[in-house]
Amino acid sequence: MQKIVPNIWFDGTAAEAAEHYARVLPDTSGRVLMRYPEEGLPDFQKALAGQPLTAEIVVGESAEDGGCRIVLINAGPEFAPNESISFMLNFDPSRDPDAAATLEAVWAGLGDGGEVLAELDEYPFSPRYGWIRDRYGVTWQLILTHPDGEPRPFVIPSLLFCGAAQNRAKAAIAAYTSLFDDSGVGMIVDYSTATGAVRADSVMFGDFRLAGQWFTAVDSPEPRDFSFTCGVSLQVNCADQAEIDRCWEALSAVPEAEQCGWCADEFGLSWQIVPEEMGSLMASPEAYGAMLAMKKIVIADFPK
Template identity: 35%
Template structure:
């Protein structure tokens, strides 16, 4: 049971505009699909979904994207573009962990950490990073243990802890790397108090081939988490997931079926593949 996992970014009508902007910054990038509701694109091997969901949810730095860039010239070019119209969270500078690093929130509200280094040392040029803060402060290690127990093909690659006295909040993990179904992730506990935590502004999509897989992930996340509509759910750590059938894109792209499938989907919490197919 190896399922694709990729991030979904919530937009208020400008998903395609943002996707074209991101694709212009990173070399190995392309648009895959553009519809009024969904824009799919790939940045340096990582798939993204841009969802035009409206003004209801906003992203915040609890989920950022850690980009390893191999030349200073390229890093500064990407940094300048992301920072234009955005907000610098940590200035581009030399730090203990990198000769050149910075954290920026772009004009669309999404957060990026740029670091000069070798992609081969990380395994992927762009990696989702989960920061446990706010109501989830200090829970990174427990969450990683949970995620690696849920996903069948998972491995914990690295965990680095804060030194004693380095933080005044409940924080243990300063940096962790792990893989879920061979998809790289990073995680950390915030070193300072934050007022935000995970939201629907950034969710993770799990593409499932069978109803058995949908049931498995849905039950794992909602056992101590919460159900929402249309395949969305939050786990016990507040992280949001979309557990969806891999056939959904095909159903929704068929002009003769899409309206009926969408109508059925809107009535569901956990998605039912057979009901969606028959609705079309």
């Protein structure tokens, strides 16, 4: 099971988005995972009765690692994704002889109804790179990798430390890699000189593994008026209550953000600390209401 699963918040369009991504991204499937109960919803959610609660996509299913699972949360307009967390897509010519053409096709698909943040062009670090916001507000970085570079997965969640989290990428990497097994730092490149919003020791580019999964982190070179939100969160699938307790203790730093297994860490990043068997725990008609009453998830408090 994928230990850390990115979750993206959608304003009523999660199922539609899952179908869109399955068409646009290579070797990708999409499906509805769970629906809201028909009864017992709080007033602010009653209009969602019976509608999808979550959908999922699995990107790059033909890859050796089985692809990357991303959950799409179907809710309201309370939160929206922004550039603080994007998804880097690595098009590797050593794995796909038509990588450049595949990149162009995905760029066109994601760009349909979207907005370009960095033009698809040649850059010093890649012969083909671009950054785009799609029609749902999700941001993607597409890069043609060097054939002789160190292999990386097709999808890598990318953290942009800006706003309240400016210049904290290095501290975050150290904190996160100390928490999970099978974790470590890949490459860290500093800016070397202070410029714009960064210090000389800020991170120009860094990548790291958490529970065997790759992430990247960057300190924004320019001031930005946003940072991490619940628009994109990281779900940690825990083996038992002891692991839930340990992760919650390490990651929850904002008491007012604690709700239904959600918490925010000292950098503002949102996490969902949940049991691996969350699906079966939610099978009971009373489970949704029980979950709404929780801050940290307590497995024993779910109805049997």
